[in-house]
Amino acid sequence: xxxxxxxxxxxxxxxxxxxxxxxxxxxxxxxxAPSFAELPTYDGSDLGLTYTPAQSSFRIWSPSxxxxxxxxxxxxxxxxxxxxxxxxxxxxxxxxxQINEDLKGKYYTFQVKIDGKTLPETPGIYxxxxxxxxxxxMILDLKSTDPEDWANDKKPALKNATDIILYELHVRDxxxxxxxxxxxxxxxxxxxxxxxxxxxxxxxxxxxLKELGVTHVHLLPSFDFxxxxxxxxxxxxxxxxxxxxxxxxxxxxxxxPNQGEVRIKEFKQMVKALHDQGLRVIMDVVYNxxxxxxxxxxxxxxxxxxYRQNKEGKYSDASACGNETASxxxxxxxxxxxxxxxxxxEYHVDGFRFDxxxxxxxxxxxxxxxxxxxxxxxxxxxxxxxxxSGTPLPEEQQAIKKNVLKLKKVAAFSDEMRDAIKGHWSExxxxxxxxxxxxxxxxxxxxxxxxxxxxxxxYTKVNYSKSFWANQPSQTINYVSCHDNHxxxxxxxxxxxxxxxxxxxxxxxxxxxxxxxSQGVSFIHAGEEMARTKYGEHNSYVSPDSINQLDWTxxxxxxxxxxxxxxxxxxxxxxxxFRLPTTDLIQKHLKFIExxxxxxxxxxxxxxxxxxxxxxxxxxxxxxxxxxxINIPAGNWTVVLNxxxxxxxxxxxxxxGEFEMASISALILVQK
Ligand code: CA
Numbered sequence: 025x026x027x028x029x030x031x032x033x034x035x036x037x038x039x040x041x042x043x044x045x046x047x048x049x050x051x052x053x054x055x056x057a058p059s060f061a062e063l064p065t066y067d068g069s070d071l072g073l074t075y076t077p078a079q080s081s082f083r084i085w086s087p088s089x090x091x092x093x094x095x096x097x098x099x100x101x102x103x104x105x106x107x108x109x110x111x112x113x114x115x116x117x118x119x120x121x122q123i124n125e126d127l128k129g130k131y132y133t134f135q136v137k138i139d140g141k142t143l144p145e146t147p148g149i150y151x152x153x154x155x156x157x158x159x160x161x162m163i164l165d166l167k168s169t170d171p172e173d174w175a176n177d178k179k180p181a182l183k184n185a186t187d188i189i190l191y192e193l194h195v196r197d198x199x200x201x202x203x204x205x206x207x208x209x210x211x212x213x214x215x216x217x218x219x220x221x222x223x224x225x226x227x228x229x230x231x232x233l234k235e236l237g238v239t240h241v242h243l244l245p246s247f248d249f250x251x252x253x254x255x256x257x258x259x260x261x262x263x264x265x266x267x268x269x270x271x272x273x274x275x276x277x278x279x280x281p282n283q284g285e286v287r288i289k290e291f292k293q294m295v296k297a298l299h300d301q302g303l304r305v306i307m308d309v310v311y312n313x314x315x316x317x318x319x320x321x322x323x324x325x326x327x328x329x330x331y332r333q334n335k336e337g338k339y340s341d342a343s344a345c346g347n348e349t350a351s352x353x354x355x356x357x358x359x360x361x362x363x364x365x366x367x368x369x370e371y372h373v374d375g376f377r378f379d380x381x382x383x384x385x386x387x388x389x390x391x392x393x394x395x396x397x398x399x400x401x402x403x404x405x406x407x408x409x410x411x412x413s414g415t416p417l418p419e420e421q422q423a424i425k426k427n428v429l430k431l432k433k434v435a436a437f438s439d440e441m442r443d444a445i446k447g448h449w450s451e452x453x454x455x456x457x458x459x460x461x462x463x464x465x466x467x468x469x470x471x472x473x474x475x476x477x478x479x480x481x482x483y484t485k486v487n488y489s490k491s492f493w494a495n496q497p498s499q500t501i502n503y504v505s506c507h508d509n510h511x512x513x514x515x516x517x518x519x520x521x522x523x524x525x526x527x528x529x530x531x532x533x534x535x536x537x538x539x540x541x542s543q544g545v546s547f548i549h550a551g552e553e554m555a556r557t558k559y560g561e562h563n564s565y566v567s568p569d570s571i572n573q574l575d576w577t578x579x580x581x582x583x584x585x586x587x588x589x590x591x592x593x594x595x596x597x598x599x600x601x602f603r604l605p606t607t608d609l610i611q612k613h614l615k616f617i618e619x620x621x622x623x624x625x626x627x628x629x630x631x632x633x634x635x636x637x638x639x640x641x642x643x644x645x646x647x648x649x650x651x652x653x654i655n656i657p658a659g660n661w662t663v664v665l666n667x668x669x670x671x672x673x674x675x676x677x678x679x680x681g682e683f684e685m686a687s688i689s690a691l692i693l694v695q696k
Pocket of ligand 1: 157158248249250251252254268274275276
């Protein structure tokens with residue numbers, strides 16, 4: 025548990041922008057946490073604004089408020105209110121107002137008075153459009169933000185969740201480099217640009233994604249966050265794990281953050297362009313904490329309610345960002361469920377990655393997937409199955425890895441596989457399977473079966489979890505690096521200072537060969553395919569573009585590596601044996617072979633597994649820094665992957681028997 029906590033802590037402490045004081049850790053025996061259990065809740069779907077040209081209706085839930093004022097403004101920023109209305113107390117703790125005129129294009133805020141105190145103005149937590157820096161909500165007709173042909177936007181086909189290959193990308197990093205070839209650098213609109221090239225003529229941008237062959241683009245926070253002043257998008261950099269308005273796109277990624285409709289339309293244009301190129305879109309969602317605590321939209325609407333408190337009545341801080349939200353409370357749960365439904369329907373988003381998902385409760389996550397299923401059963405949900413620090417939420421309710429078994433359709437990241445392959449995330453020099461560290465074979469096998477149950481694994485020897493934790497392979501994300509910590513290339517360099525670059529690249533290729541030939545859902549960090557470097561920066565959440573940007577010159581510099589990744593992805597997509605949809609099928613078709621060699625793990629996929637065109641597939645990974653004499657079962661084998669590359673038609677043949685397998689390499693032989 026310590027490792028899990030620390031993993032999140034490392035991320036949380038450094039990645040969020042909290043200026044909050046750390047909570048006093050002293051405990052006392054009396055429980056001073058406020059209780060909200062007796063409050064009325066509201067289950068209607070009209071919280072926030074309901075707009076028609078004839079009238080605008082407003083509703084806010086704040087059951088203990090003494091008064092709520094609505095203020096109407098001409099602009100999203102600056103100027104005095106042109107109209108003020110008192111909301112009337114209505115049913116179930118809500119307050120309402122109605123203005124019978126066409127307010128399209130105007131902006132508004134709510135101001136709540138509670139316990140004799142007037143709270144800061146807020147656009148309201150249900151705001152769907154905001155002006156500059158998310159301070160005021162905008163009144164608009166959402167239909168007017170639909171891009172051309174939006175009604176005919178079609179999601180690319182997806183048969184099984186295990187067919188998904190995720191590509192984790194930050195909106196700005198994607199196109200900000202001078203060599204990206206994009207006109208709309210750093211913006212949502214860069215995703216709509218086809219035909220972009222780097223200086224040496226290779227495809228960049230969306231053409232690059234298509235060429236690489238990934239199926240889903242997973243975008244780092246793209247909802248509205250605090251850290252970037254939207255009128256000065258080039259002054260600072262941030263990943264965006266500091267939520268402000270959950271139901272609105274971030275303004276600094278739009279071409280005009282002053283006009284509330286622009287960011288909405290451009291986000292939709294991005295989704296449409298990705299869909300048109302056969303790519304689905306995942307949003308990184310961060311409901312587990314808000315970027316600020318006092319003055320947040322939650323606290324400006326109904327103080328304390330949306331956050332958990334410790335026994336002393338102070339904000340609990342499982343996110344290590346100053347607060348944690350309370351998904352187990354009815355109106356927070358409703359908020360999360362409605363928010364993801366809104367993104368899925370209004371923006372046609374195809375799935376969600378939940379930051380610090382362990383802060384959320386199992387019931388909420390199950391309700392989310394049940395509701396998303398009604399919209400489209402191919403929408404995909406996954407998250408970080410850990411927390412950054414302690415929480416009052418009982419462990420059995422936390423949506424952590426060990427409780428994935430209680431989650432119906434939610435996946436979690438496998439840090440077991442990740443750290444087994446490359447080395448421990450927090451130990452700079454920590455080595456892994458691909459850099460010759462022994463004792464990790466069972467952890468690698470755990471990853472190969474995507475954290476499911478398999479009779480040939482000794483779970484007591486797995487690095488972190490001591491039991492399988494996924495019901496199905498679709499519940500496990502296999503990966504070797506992401507935005508957190510070193511890039512794969514940097515991690516391999518830092519932990520193997522004596523290794524030549526040629527050997528680093530061999531380790532890199534073996535690492536992702538392991539990810540992409542394992543069961544489960546594959547995930548790669550943007551730029552891994554061109555040896556992305558952050559120049560040794562292991563936590564780049566506020567680092568400048570020079571550290572974070574995808575440097576498209578590397579596509580030329582590492583063109584052999586890129587070709588390898590592309591072929592590897594094609595291999596996975598061409599062969600269903602590598603992405604079996606159920607645990608039953610894995611148990612039936614996947615057999616580990618006894619290699620009797622440390623740091624050599626092998627398995628077969630037999631009997632046209634998953635309907636594969638190959639009758640039998642033999643996969644062996646050699647993580648040793650020296651070649652190894654292995655025994656290949658007798659048979660008419662065709663070599664399709666070895667240290668020289670990948671060729672599905674044939675790289676040669678093998679009759680079985682003793683074989684010298686190259687150092688730091690993978691080998692795949694097939695019987696057709
Ligand atoms: Ca913002």
